[in-house]
Structure formats: C-alpha cells, structure tokens
Ligand SMILES: Nc1ncnc2c1ncn2[C@@H]1O[C@H](COP(=O)(O)OP(=O)(O)OP(=O)(O)O)[C@@H](O)[C@H]1O
C-alpha cells in the first residue's frame with residue numbers, strides 16, 4: 001500500500017448566496033495515496049470544482065466557508081493562513097485547469113509563467129530557472145521548448161497550452177496534482193495524449209493525482225479509484241474495477257449507461273433525466289437523487305442514505321437501490337417497484 | 342512596424358485633404374471676411390477695401406483660393422493673420438506650446454489621481470473606500486467643467502490668491518531662467534488641476550471596472566494556484582491586464598485635451614490654441630481658424646495612431662505588420 005498524501009475528512013464547503021450559506025461540497029471524505037490517480041466524476045454542477053478549489057483554498061474567502069479537515073503532511077490545510085498556504089500552493093499542490101487559454105495570463109510569455117512558480121518556491125538563479133523551465137517544457141512534450149519559452153499563450157494550440165499548463169503545475173515536483181477537467185476543452189485525440197502525459201509524469205515522480213471529469217470513459221484506463229459525486233455528496237466510491245464491474249448506485253449506473261440492473265439482468269438502465277439541483281434550491285432532507293427517479297414513489301426511497309461499505313473499499317450511499325427495478329427505455333410494462341427480497 | 346506607421350501616414354493624406362476641404366468651405370461660408378469690420382469704419386475707403394480684397398485674392402473663385410491656400414499649407418505656410426499682422430505659424434507657435442504644456446500637466450494630474458484611486462476602488466470594491474471614490478466619480482460626471490473651473494478660479498485665484506488667475510507666464514520674468522519656468526508651472530496648475538479633477542473620474546471608473554473584471558479571471562486563479570502572494574497577484578497579473586486599455590487610450594486622451602482646451606483656456610485667460618481659436622472666430626481671422634482646425638485634425642489622427650502603436654506594444658495578441 002502506498003503512503004497517503006492527502007486525507008480529506010468531512011469536508012463541507014458552503015457559498016454565501018444572499019445572507020445564507022449553501023453547501024456545494026457536503027461532508028466529503030477521501031484519501032489520495034502516492035502514485036495513485038483518484039478520479040472524481042459527476043455531472044456539471046455537482047461540486048467537483050468546488051471540491052478542487054477547496055483543497056487549494058482558492059475560493060473567495062469572504063463568500064466561502066470550508067469546514068472539516070484536509071490533512072496534508074501532518075497539518076490541516078484549512079487552518080493555515082494565506083502566507084502559509086502560499087508555501088503549499090504551487091510547491092506541494094499543483095493545479096491544472098480546464099480551459100488552458102483563459103487560465104494563462106495573456107500578457108506573459110509561457111516561460112515567465114512557468115518561472116513564476118520557481119520564483120516563489122526555489123532558490124534557483126535566473127539561468128537555473130530558465131534551464132529548469134526548458135527542461136519542463138521538454139518533459140511535457142513541447143516540440144520546440146526554446147521557442148515556446150518566448151511565446152505567448154495565444155500563439156500555441158489548445159493541446160500545447162494544456163501541456164504548458166501542466167508544466168506550471170509540476171514545476172516544483174508537487175506531491176499532488178489536481179486536474180480539473182484537463183481534457184474537456186480539447187479534441188479527442190489530444191485528450192488521450194494529455195492523459196498519457198499525466199500518467200507518464202506520475203510514473204517518474206510518484207505524485208498523486210486527483211482527476212476531475214464528468215466523463216467516466218475518460219477515467220477507465222487511467223484512474224485507480226473513482227469517486228462519484230452528486231449534489232455535493234459522494235454517492236459511490238471504489239476501485240475502477242469495482243465501479244465498472246459492479247456499479248450499485250443508480251446515479252453511477254446512469255453515468256455508465258446501459259448497465260443491467262441487479263434484478264433484471266437483461267434490461268438496460270433507464271436514462272435518468274434532469275439536472276443537478278442548484279445549491280440554493282437543493283432539498284437537503286432525504287435522498288438528493290430521488291427527484292430524478294420519478295417512477296419510484298417517494299416513500300420507497302431511503303430517508304437518509306449513508307455511505308456504507310459493500311465490498312472492500314467500495315462504498316455506496318443507499319441500500320434500497322437493490323430492491324428496485326430500473327425501467328428500461330421504452331419498457332412501459334413494469335412501472336411498479338419490484339420487491340424481490 | 343515601420344511599414345505600418347508609414348501606411349497609416351499615407352492613409353492620413355486623403356483624410357486630411359477631406360478635412361481641409363470641409364474646413365475651408367465652412368470658413369468661406371461664414372458671413373463676412375477679415376475686412377468686413379472695416380466697412381463700418383467711416384474713415385475706411387470702400388474702394389480701397391475692394392482693392393485690398395482683390396490683392397489678397399478674396400474675390401477669386403473658392404477653388405482657386407483653396408488651391409492657393411492648400412499648396413502653401415502643405416509647405417507649412419498658413420498665410421498671414423489679418424488681426425495679428427504676422428504669419429499664422431508665428432501666431433500659433435507660442436500658443437501651441439502653451440496648450441501642449443497644459444495638456445501634458447493635465448494628463449499627469451489625471452493619472453496621478455486615477456491610478457491610485459482606480460486601484461483602491463477596484464481592489465477593495467464595495468468597501469467604504471470604493472464607495473467614496475465612486476461618489477466622487479459621480480460628482481465629477483455631473484459637474485460641468487466650466488462651472489467647476491470658475492469655482493476653482495474664484496477660490497484659488499481670487500479669494501485665496503494662491504495662483505495667478507490668468508496668463509501663461511509672469512511678464513516680468515526673463516525667458517530661460519528658473520523663475521520663468523516656475524512661473525509657467527504656477528500659471529498652468531490651476532487650469533490643469535481643474536480639468537484633471539473632472540476628467541479623471543472617467544479614467545478612475547474605467548480602471549476600477551477593469552480591475553473588477555480581471556480579478557475574477559481564470560489566469561488570476563492560476564497565479565494564486567502557484568502560490569503567488571496577493572500583492573504580486575495584483576502587480577504582476579491583475580494590474581498589468583487592467584492598465585492595457587488605459588495605456589492604449591492615452592493617444593485619444595492627448596488629442597481630447599488639445600481639442601477640448603477651448604473652455605478651460607478661455608476661463609483662465611490662458612493663451613493657448615483654444616483661446617486663440619475662439620478669439621479668431623469672433624474676429625473672422627480665417628487663416629488662423631483654418632490652421633487651428635487643421636492642426637487639431639492632424640493631432641487627432643496622430644493620437645489614434647499613437648493609441649494603436651501603444652496597444653500593439655503592450656498587448657502581444659495585437660500584432661501590427
Ligand atoms: N463561487 C460560487 N458562489 C456560489 N455558488 C457557487 C460558486 N461556485 C460554484 N457554485 C455552485 O456550486 C455548485 C457546484 O459547482 P461546481 O463548479 O463545483 O460544479 P462542477 O461539478 O465543477 O461543474 P462543472 O462540470 O460545470 O465544472 C453549483 O451549483 C454552482 O452553481
């Protein structure tokens with residue numbers, strides 16, 4: 001077993017809207033180990049970015065409240081002040097953002113933007129920083145690093161920009177990199193290259209990676225563990241193998257699409273309609289997913305589903321799912337709940 | 342870059358030609374000429390006036406007059422001022438430097454106020470600092486410059502008598518001495534400050550809004566994710582991007598000040614182009630009027646070019662070839 005790098009316990013992050021705080025990340029706990037890729041998946045608005053930014057503490061402090069613990073290297077990051085946190089950000093924790101064009105400063109050369117990271121966390125000389133930057137650009141597969149060093153973000157293609165973004169994140173050999181949808185803005189072929197690159201860097205540095213995505217297929221090959229989020233909560237988590245072979249939560253199944261239900265093997269899963277409720281309007285009593293399975297009466301849902309272990313390392317929030325038959329598309333005949341137990 | 346500038350200068354030629362044509366026609370369309378005032382003078386001989394008109398070519402068809410005027414103007418000769426009895430260029434030269442000096446000092450005051458206030462207001466938006474700065478801006482927007490300038494003149498020029506209330510330099514001091522320079526500064530402060538206090542408010546608001554827009558941009562979050570301390574997030578990222586449009590606006594700002602000097606120079610009896618323009622219009626001194634309009638037009642085109650050059654220098658996304 002690899003050493004744990006980051007241990008998140010009961011993390012709740014709330015945003016102030018009007019005069020009230022609403023949780024976008026609700027009681028989330030998980031661990032990231034060395035040399036491991038943990039994928040966080042879920043639809044738009046389920047709180048993935050809010051989670052990532054909470055770890056980095058990049059939320060606007062006036063409007064955001066984070067509770068719980070984020071343990072890194074024996075300290076709770078949530079208790080650090082800005083100056084202390086600035087020593088962690090960029091050095092111990094790196095972050096890759098979704099949109100590499102807007103995430104880079106349009107007025108600064110790529111070289112300078114990477115060097116800026118080295119400015120604050122290393123004591124390298126000017127030449128040393130340049131040398132390291134060129135080395136990083138080479139490492140992330142940029143074909144003409146010397147030239148790219150002097151170029152501005154708008155002069156690079158999307159894929160190259162994301163590579164530059166990755167070299168910023170890994171400049172100081174961080175123990176953990178958080179990649180928030182690093183491939184969403186890119187072409188499919190480039191997506192695979194970027195994921196391979198992350199994997200490749202990991203094999204050398206043993207860093208942990210939190211890979212955020214809304215696309216489960218992206219993570220099948222690269223991730224070790226999967227955390228499925230819905231409405232700010234973790235609804236299912238387990239090894240990639242477990243989640244793909246034995247997805248239990250209806251939401252996970254809908255993400256995986258067309259996985260046969262436990263009771264009716266031949267039927268495909270009903271495509272679940274609707275969207276993640278907004279944090280201000282969310283009903284926090286009872287299961288947050290129930291509105292999206294309207295063909296099951298409200299009473300039949302579990303009142304306060306808790307995460308519980310079903311197999312080693314495989315947790316699901318809900319027990320009653322196994323009693324339900326999920327209607328296949330076009331299958332009108334079985335509207336009622338099949339209670340096979 | 343040089344090619345671009347050259348091309349822009351070439352484009353200016355037809356623009357200036359058009360402007361000169363319009364200006365000339367409008368000047369001609371004005372009732373009377375420089376000699377009209379003499380007609381009511383009982384001692385003036387109408388035949389003599391006609392002779393002078395003939396001599397000056399004032400009776401020729403307009404296109405001949407225009408051609409004559411334009412050829413000379415291209416060579417830097419705008420003719421003789423009828424009222425000053427000296428070449429127009431001589432009349433204008435001193436005034437031009439006065440106006441440029443006033444514009445320059447005004448610009449310095451404007452930015453000295455706008456930059457710190459805009460930064461404070463944008464960085465700490467919705468705090469009491471921002472609210473007071475914005476309140477000041479609204480006052481600035483709402484106050485007409487001529488009323489404000491009169492108040493300033495009354496308070497600091499007459500009541501307190503801290504600054505001279507007119508002119509551009511003390512007539513008693515000798516040119517080239519330090520006292521001369523000090524006197525020039527003394528004379529320019531009040532008109533410059535009056536303009537700046539009002540004009541700066543739009544720059545303050547512009548800078549404030551740029552900062553508020555920029556500080557929530559993705560690249561700022563990236564900078565923070567690198568562990569860049571907040572003060573450097575501002576100086577190296579947010580402010581640089583926020584200054585961009587303001588720097589680019591500098592060219593227009595300069596032309597605006599030169600063109601807009603009429604009111605302020607008249608109120609402070611400051612002998613600049615604006616004041617000269619107004620007096621020349623009322624005296625029907627066409628040669629001076631047309632020369633000033635042409636110069637202001639040229640300055641506007643130069644200002645636009647300057648803005649484009651600055652923008653391309655500060656923004657790598659804009660390339661001029
Ligand atoms: N700064 C904020 N203030 C208020 N609400 C916010 C803020 N940031 C996010 N939210 C809300 O929190 C919820 C989670 O947002 P988040 O950005 O984490 O979603 P996400 O899972 O990253 O979605 P996406 O796939 O679109 O990136 C959403 O309902 C969003 O509207």
Ligand code: SF4
Pocket residue numbers: 249250287288289290291293300301302303305317318319320321
């Ligand atoms: S309570 Fe109902 S909606 Fe919620 S997870 Fe369980 S089965 Fe699904």
Ligand SMILES: [Mg+2]
Pocket residue numbers: 048049050180
């Ligand atoms: Mg997101």
